[in-house]
Amino acid sequence: MAVTMADIQHLRKMTGAGMMDCKNALNEAEGDFDKAIEIIRKKGQAIAAKRSDREASEGCVLAAAKDGFAAIAAVKCETDFVARNADFIALTQSILDKAMAEKPASLDALTALKINDRTVAELVTERSGVTGEKMEISDYVFVNGGTVTSYIHPGNKLATIAAFAEKDAEYEAVHGVAMHIAAMSPIAIDESGIPQDVKDRELAVAIEKTKAELVEKEVEAALRKAGINPAHVDSDDHIESNQAKGWITAEQAAKAREIRKTVAEEKAASLPEQKVQAIAAGRMAKFYKEYTLLEQKYEGGGDDAGKITVKEFLAKKHLTVSEFKRVSLNVE
Numbered sequence: 001m002a003v004t005m006a007d008i009q010h011l012r013k014m015t016g017a018g019m020m021d022c023k024n025a026l027n028e029a030e031g032d033f034d035k036a037i038e039i040i041r042k043k044g045q046a047i048a049a050k051r052s053d054r055e056a057s058e059g060c061v062l063a064a065a066k067d068g069f070a071a072i073a074a075v076k077c078e079t080d081f082v083a084r085n086a087d088f089i090a091l092t093q094s095i096l097d098k099a100m101a102e103k104p105a106s107l108d109a110l111t112a113l114k115i116n117d118r119t120v121a122e123l124v125t126e127r128s129g130v131t132g133e134k135m136e137i138s139d140y141v142f143v144n145g146g147t148v149t150s151y152i153h154p155g156n157k158l159a160t161i162a163a164f165a166e167k168d169a170e171y172e173a174v175h176g177v178a179m180h181i182a183a184m185s186p187i188a189i190d191e192s193g194i195p196q197d198v199k200d201r202e203l204a205v206a207i208e209k210t211k212a213e214l215v216e217k218e219v220e221a222a223l224r225k226a227g228i229n230p231a232h233v234d235s236d237d238h239i240e241s242n243q244a245k246g247w248i249t250a251e252q253a254a255k256a257r258e259i260r261k262t263v264a265e266e267k268a269a270s271l272p273e274q275k276v277q278a279i280a281a282g283r284m285a286k287f288y289k290e291y292t293l294l295e296q297k298y299e300g301g302g303d304d305a306g307k308i309t310v311k312e313f314l315a316k317k318h319l320t321v322s323e324f325k326r327v328s329l330n331v332e
Helices: 005-015 019-028 033-050 086-102 107-112 120-131 171-184 196-225 236-244 250-269 273-291 310-317
Strands: 058-066 069-077 136-144 147-152 158-164 321-328
Touching (some): 019 033, 058 086, 058 158, 058 321, 069 086, 069 321, 086 107, 107 120, 107 136, 120 136, 136 158, 147 171, 158 171, 171 310, 171 321, 196 250, 236 250
Antiparallel strands (some): 058 069, 069 136, 158 321
16 A cells, blocks of 8 residues: 555654654555554664664753652763754653653663553664664652752753752742752762762772872972972983983982982881871861862852852751752763
């Protein structure tokens, strides 16, 4: 039977596939819509399997908040061209809408939900067949609270959601906090919310950095005492380069290498542990100030931006943050 334009448009509306894909599927299925849909599905599955080892680094991140529940859904693809496509954005929106309606407890639960008799996972696979790119739902997160809010940064690459204990909180205030979270990327509400493994890793880095700086300070003092500019001998490459330029002599180069080796070894073996721990503790305090929401300077817009901490802003607005999530496709 002849395939009409109306048939093609109907199949496209049902599957989201391109016009030529729909036409070819209908021709192959001899006008049988169920068979045509199956052909398009199998094409999507084949392309998804073929491109499974490819990197999906672009995509769309959307968020919504309603009646004490807020969620973020992110669907990844390979190129920004596809990410900006209206049908791809619509697919992400439909997945988010389903999440808002059903409130699934996990990403796996979300992908198993059905939209128009197809699972979310099947819809993503089918869309992969349409575009020819690898696609995947990379993130699904949610929060619950007395008041919830969401923020989508222009470009659909970054979104945040936040929950507050209080009901019917001022929109501008809670939305400002969501914007702040997008801009400043905190990792927890306060120090107690930071995972212990993150604390341990940061403390180890702080201790090693402190030790290296204390050793280098002693090495530089010894170099200056010997009449050598530390900036000219801070690495073997610089020593060779500056000797070639005539900035240091061969004798100074040899002396610098000797000082760097012997003084560094001696100082590293005799560093005062109490001093190291005290400096490292100061670095950790700075880390908490920079990466915990309540200690950060508020950057959510308005007259308070950059003047007070988020903790002070929340107190001023009589708000309590109970939870937040942030999803970004950008490398940060």
